[in-house]
Structure formats: structure tokens, C-alpha cells
Amino acid sequence: MKRFFRNRNFSIGFVISSIIVTGALVSFVYTPYDPTAMDIRHRLQGPSQTHWLGTDHYGRDVFSRIMQGAVNSIIVGLVAVSIGMGFGVLLGSLAGYARGVPDEVIMRLSDLLYGFPAVLSAILITSVFGPGIINSMVAIGIFYIPIFSRLTRASSLSVWERDYITAARAAGRSDSSTMFRHILPNIMAPLIVQGTIQFAVAILAEAGLSYLGLGTQPPKASWGQMLQEAQTFMGTSPGLAVFPGLAIGLAVLGFNLLGDGLRDTLDPKMTGAR
Amino acid sequence: MTTYLVKRLIVLILTLLLVSIVIFVVMRIIPGDPAQIILGIQATPEAVAALREQLGLDRPLVVQYLSWIGALVKGDMGHSINYGVSISELVIQRLTVTAPLTLLAVLFSVAISIPMGIYASTHQNRPGDYGVMIFSQIGLAIPAFWAGLLLILLFAVHLNWFASGGFPGWSKSFSGSIKSLLLPAVALGLIRAAVLARLTRSSLLEVLREDYIQTARSKGLGERVVIYKHAFRNAVIPVLTILGLQIGQLLAGAIIIEQVFFLPGLGRLVYLAINQRDLPVVQAVVLLIASIIVIVNFLVDLMYVLLDPRIRLE
Numbered sequence: 001m002k003r004f005f006r007n008r009n010f011s012i013g014f015v016i017s018s019i020i021v022t023g024a025l026v027s028f029v030y031t032p033y034d035p036t037a038m039d040i041r042h043r044l045q046g047p048s049q050t051h052w053l054g055t056d057h058y059g060r061d062v063f064s065r066i067m068q069g070a071v072n073s074i075i076v077g078l079v080a081v082s083i084g085m086g087f088g089v090l091l092g093s094l095a096g097y098a099r100g101v102p103d104e105v106i107m108r109l110s111d112l113l114y115g116f117p118a119v120l121s122a123i124l125i126t127s128v129f130g131p132g133i134i135n136s137m138v139a140i141g142i143f144y145i146p147i148f149s150r151l152t153r154a155s156s157l158s159v160w161e162r163d164y165i166t167a168a169r170a171a172g173r174s175d176s177s178t179m180f181r182h183i184l185p186n187i188m189a190p191l192i193v194q195g196t197i198q199f200a201v202a203i204l205a206e207a208g209l210s211y212l213g214l215g216t217q218p219p220k221a222s223w224g225q226m227l228q229e230a231q232t233f234m235g236t237s238p239g240l241a242v243f244p245g246l247a248i249g250l251a252v253l254g255f256n257l258l259g260d261g262l263r264d265t266l267d268p269k270m271t272g273a274r
Numbered sequence: 275m276t277t278y279l280v281k282r283l284i285v286l287i288l289t290l291l292l293v294s295i296v297i298f299v300v301m302r303i304i305p306g307d308p309a310q311i312i313l314g315i316q317a318t319p320e321a322v323a324a325l326r327e328q329l330g331l332d333r334p335l336v337v338q339y340l341s342w343i344g345a346l347v348k349g350d351m352g353h354s355i356n357y358g359v360s361i362s363e364l365v366i367q368r369l370t371v372t373a374p375l376t377l378l379a380v381l382f383s384v385a386i387s388i389p390m391g392i393y394a395s396t397h398q399n400r401p402g403d404y405g406v407m408i409f410s411q412i413g414l415a416i417p418a419f420w421a422g423l424l425l426i427l428l429f430a431v432h433l434n435w436f437a438s439g440g441f442p443g444w445s446k447s448f449s450g451s452i453k454s455l456l457l458p459a460v461a462l463g464l465i466r467a468a469v470l471a472r473l474t475r476s477s478l479l480e481v482l483r484e485d486y487i488q489t490a491r492s493k494g495l496g497e498r499v500v501i502y503k504h505a506f507r508n509a510v511i512p513v514l515t516i517l518g519l520q521i522g523q524l525l526a527g528a529i530i531i532e533q534v535f536f537l538p539g540l541g542r543l544v545y546l547a548i549n550q551r552d553l554p555v556v557q558a559v560v561l562l563i564a565s566i567i568v569i570v571n572f573l574v575d576l577m578y579v580l581l582d583p584r585i586r587l588e
Contacts, residue, residue, distance in 0.1 A: 117526035
């Protein structure tokens with residue numbers, strides 16, 4: 001762990017993302033106010049001691065809503081990365097192991113999805129299956145599959161060629177056992193790094209979808225939706241358009257730095273790859 | 275070279291066909307009957323059946339797909355359910371906003387990122403380099419639509435230099451139209467610039483360590499000639515790749531940015547079409563954006579070949 005904290009990016013990223021994750025976890029047991037409770041008499045108030053970041057047009061406490069929004073962002077990030085990594089690793093391993101036709105088919109399909117912007121695809125999917133947090137997580141996750149499958153294939157191809165793999169196979173270990181016991185553990189580092197980076201991208205994508213009204217649905221708070229609602233009141237309550245955006249920026253910055261730090265420490269060859 | 279070009283063209287056409295099949299299938303698995311959606315829940319079954327026949331929805335899927343593609347090849351994208359006009363007409367009209375917006379965003383991002391990347395790589399580990407890296411980290415972290423909101427807050431609400439949104443139209447006011455695209459282009463381009471600045475820096479740093487750069491320097495060539503004529507030309511290939519890929523990101527980003535600035539572009543068209551369940555429009559515009567992405571990637575590939583003879587030899 002010490003070697004991670006010697007990396008400046010990792011340390012800063014760790015602190016920022018810990019604050020965001022802690023805020024999200026605390027919101028399950030405590031928020032200063034009920035994030036969905038309206039109080040019209042105290043609407044559009046600026047930051048004060050009673051409402052740290054002010055109130056929105058329904059009088060809801062902005063700080064409490066940002067805390068609840070963090071939960072949504074983290075869930076979307078986790079589920080999208082799990083879908084992308086789960087299927088991507090499976091397909092990438094298969095392509096790297098089988099080579100030939102399966103490899104060609106999987107990689108050409110990955111190429112097709114790879115250049116397609118996740119937000120556009122997510123818009124298409126949420127427009128067909130309806131808006132909501134689950135559809136947006138699935139939509140973002142699907143478009144992560146090629147990223148992880150390409151990475152898994154590329155990393156596993158070189159590992160299959162190593163001497164210790166030949167030794168393991170010569171010793172009679174089956175291919176599936178070699179895959180799980182030798183190949184996958186050896187390609188975990190780039191996968192973890194990519195996972196952290198895609199986690200940050202998912203937060204951005206979810207914010208965009210929620211801004212368009214296709215992601216998290218009211219009354220649940222989400223950062224993108226808070227910014228969409230704030231736009232009407234920007235002249236009188238600029239804070240409403242600033243604080244949720246800061247939360248998105250901080251969360252993405254935190255996870256990006258964490259990813260950069262992990263990459264520098266776990267896989268120095270990838271430095272500068274982004 | 276010709277063989278390479280033909281091969282790439284075949285792959286391009288196959289990719290476009292595959293994209294069109296995916297979009298067609300996704301649109302067909304949507305819950306609900308499009309004819310019923312158009313006519314509303316109070317429509318009689320006879321009316322729904324008649325409309326299904328008129329729209330060709332009663333035909334087999336393969337026939338529907340082939341007639342859709344056949345019409346597309348002739349430039350007929352179908353008819354919008356809500357606007358009642360041809361989609362091609364709508365798209366062309368909206369492209370007059372989205373195309374210049376995307377172009378301005380690309381110009382802005384290239385204009386600031388390339389000099390930043392060059393400066394950072396030639397001043398590695400100095401304050402200027404750190405400044406560029408911080409800019410790049412922040413740029414990667416903030417969503418374009420929030421950057422747009424902040425620009426509105428500063429330049430429209432506080433300084434009153436720009437309108438907070440809207441588009442006067444090219445025929446009404448050319449300068450007004452350009453002005454209304456500036457803030458959204460900056461918001462879109464700023465984020466892209468962060469990626470490009472970082473990439474230009476890392477790509478140039480790598481090239482500057484090459485032996486031939488030392489040779490160029492030892493020949494007594496000036497630093498400017500070494501950087502711009504020798505190093506930059508070789509460092510620009512990965513930058514071009516990302517720039518090509520970014521066209522897609524920019525078009526996707528335009529969907530949200532046009533919403534922030536109330537611009538009547540392609541993005542806003544598709545956004546409203548989603549809300550109004552105008553699926554032929556969604557289908558046509560998504561296919562158009564996807565095709566632009568695929569074609570731009572193809573052009574980027576061709577540009578590599580022109581810029582790097584080694585790829586031609588392979």
C-alpha cells in the first residue's frame with residue numbers, strides 16, 4: 001500500500017474519491033435534511049448555516065441532495081463497469097485463447113462498438129426502453145464491453161506466450177484452469193486501471209443522461225438532473241448551477257487521478273497511454 | 275496502395291451495413307406498436323391496421339429493412355411523425371447549426387491544445403508543463419454541459435456579452451448566428467482540448483527522445499525546425515487518431531450542448547424526437563451520426579497512410 005501512496009496522483013485521487021464515497025455511504029443513515037422534502041417557504045436560498053449549500057426551487061436542501069446524488073453516481077459507475085468488465089473479460093479471454101474465427105468475429109464487433117460514443121448509444125437505448133437509472137447503467141455498461149474485451153485480449157495474448165504458461169500446460173494443467181489460475185491474475189493490473197477510469201467516465205455519462213431527463217428520475221436526486229433544474233434559476237441562484245457541477249467534477253477528477261496513480265504504480269508501461 | 279484502399283472501403287461499407295442493421299433491430303424491438311403510438315390509444319383496430327399497412331409495418335422484417343436501406347441510398351430518410359415533413363429536409367436544416375458548431379469546437383480545441391501540448395513537452399517538469407497538465411485533468415473531469423452552464427453564468431448572466439441561448443438563423447443575422455455558436459463551441463471544445471493537449475504532450479515527448487531528433491539537433495538545425503518539421507510531424511499521428519474519434523464524441527456532446535443553449539440543431543432534433551416518440555427521426559439521425567463517425571474514422575486511417583509511409587509499406 002505504501003508504494004501506492006508514494007504516487008502523488010494516487011494520494012490526491014484516493015482522498016477525493018474517499019470523500020465522495022464516504023458522503024454517499026453516510027447519506028444512507030444521515031443527511032442534514034430529507035433530500036426529497038420540499039419547503040416552499042425557504043425556496044432558492046443561498047448558502048447559510050442552516051442550509052450549507054442553499055435550497056433549490058422546491059426548498060429542498062442542496063447539500064443533502066448532492067449527498068444522495070453521490071449514491072446514484074457510484075451505483076451507476078459500479079454497475080456499468082461490472083457489466084463492461086464481466087462480459088468484456090469473458091469475450092476478450094475467449095478471443096485471446098481461441099484465436100482464428102472467434103477472435104476475428106469478437107474483435108470486429110468490438111471495433112464496431114468501440115468508436116460509437118457511449119452517450120449516443122445510451123440515448124438510443126434509453127429512448128427505446130424508457131428513461132431510468134437501470135436502463136442507463138445497462139446502456140453505459142454495454143458500450144464498455146469492447147473496451148475491456150480489447151484490453152483483455154491484448155494483455156492475455158502476451159501472457160499465453162510466456163514460459164511459465166507453457167510449463168503449466170506441459171505439466172498437464174487444463175486450458176480453463178490455466179486461464180483462471182495464471183492468465184487472469186496476470187492481466188488484472190491493466191483491467192483494474194481501466195475499470196477505475198471507466199468508472200469516472202460512467203459518472204460523466206450518467207450526469208449527461210440525467211441532465212437530458214433520461215437517467216435517474218425525480219424525486220430521487222442526481223447531479224445531472226439538479227443542473228438541469230438549476231438552469232431556469234441561474235440568474236437568481238447561481239449556486240444551484242455550480243455546486244452539483246463541482247460534485248461531478250470532483251468525483252470524476254478523484255477517480256481519474258486514482259486510475260492514473262494505479263496505472264503508474266501497477267503498470268508503468270501504460271503511463272502516457274491516455 | 276489501391277489494394278489497401280479497396281480493402282478499407284469494403285470494411286467501411288460492411289461496417290455501415292452492420293450499424294444500420296443494429297439500429298433497425300433496436301428500433302423494432304421497442305415495446306408498443308408504432309401505428310398505435312401515432313394514432314393514440316383511442317384509435318380503432320381497423321385504423322391501426324390501415325396505418326400499419328401504409329407504413330409497411332405488416333411486411334416481413336427483412337423486406338422492411340431492405341426498403342428502408344433502398345430509400346436511404348436514394349437520400350430518402352422517411353417521414354417524421356411529429357413534423358409531418360421529410361426527415362432529410364429536417365436533417366439538412368438542422369445540420370446548418372450542428373455542422374458549424376462541431377467545426378468551431380474542433381477548431382477551438384485544436385487551436386488551444388496543440389500549442390499547449392507543444393509548450394508543455396518542450397518545458398517538461400516546469401511550471402508551464404504543470405499548468406497544462408492541471409488544465410488537462412480538470413478538462414477531463416468536467417462535463418461539457420456544466421462548462422456551458424458556467425459560460426452562460428459568466429458571459430450571459432453577469433457580463434451580458436452573449437445571449438444565454440437561442441439561434442437567430444443564418445439568413446436573419448450571420449454575425450448573430452456565429453456569436454450564438456461561440457459559447458457552445460467553447461464548452462464543447464474545451465473538454466476535447468484537455469484530451470488533445472495531454473496527448474500532444476506525451477506523443478511529442480516520446481518523439482523528442484528519438485535518435486533522429488538528436489541527429490537533427492547535432493546537424494545544427496534550429497530548435498523550431500527540429501520541433502515543427504521533424505518531431506511534430508511524427509507526433510501528430512496519435513493526435514489525429516484521437517481527433518478523428520473525437521468527432522463522434524463532439525456530435526454526441528452536441529446533443530446535450532444544444533439542449534443547454536437551446537440551439538435548433540441535430541442534437542435537439544433527436545432529443546425532442548425521443549421525448550415525442552418520433553422513432554423514424556431517432557432512427558435516421560442516430561444512423562447519420564454513426565455513419566459520420568465511421569466515415570471520419572476511415573478518413574483518419576487514410577490520412578495516416580499519407581502521413582506515415584511505413585503504414586503504406588505494411
